[in-house]
Amino acid sequence: MYEDRKQMAMAGWRNLLTQPEIRMTAEEQYDELLKMADAMQQEGLLTGAEWRQLIRDAGAVFTNAREGLEGGT
Template sequence: MVDDRKKQALTDWLKLLAQPEIRMDAEEQYDELLKMADAMEREGLVSEVEWRQLIRDAGVVFAQAREGLEGGT
């Protein structure tokens, strides 16, 4: 049961990481990814190590989006 919830939560997180919602800017996407990661940890779906990796991955995508905006792409 927990495995199914974890799989779905991670799938949803990865989907948002790869494709933000319509009209969602990079900061909103980042904030939502952090909230989702926090909820997964709080619910015991991911370990602290997994949570840290989710936060790092969200940070990388946020930084890349910011660089793209500043670079004019």
């Protein structure tokens, strides 16, 4: 059961990371990813190292999105 919950939560997180909702800004996507990671950690689904990696991944996607917007793409 624990592994099922973790897999479902991670799948939702990864989906939002790679396919943000329509009309979701980069900031909104980033905030939601952080909230999801925090919730998974609070539920005991993530180790500290896993949580940190999710935060780094969210930050990298946010940075790339912001650079893309500023670059005119």
